[in-house]
Amino acid sequence: MNVLAGIDYDESALKTYKHNFPDAKVLSTDISKLTCKQLEEAIGEVPRSTGETAWC
Secondary structure, eight states, rough: OOOOOEEEEOOOHHHHHHHHHHTTTTTEGGGGGGOOOHHHHHHHSOOSSSSSEEEO
16 A cells, blocks of 8 residues: 555644654645645645545
8 A cells, every 4th residue: 555645634633643654745634625636736646546446
């Protein structure tokens, strides 16, 4: 599994994630409102399909 980023609107959850994965990118937002464009701006090109899961 290739994790692209941690996404959460809870700052304490992101702080913990960043502590555990210091090189990871984090996005402070509601994932249900996140667009592909916003994700690409934050992490670069987003895979259109990752195995069985289609994202953007």
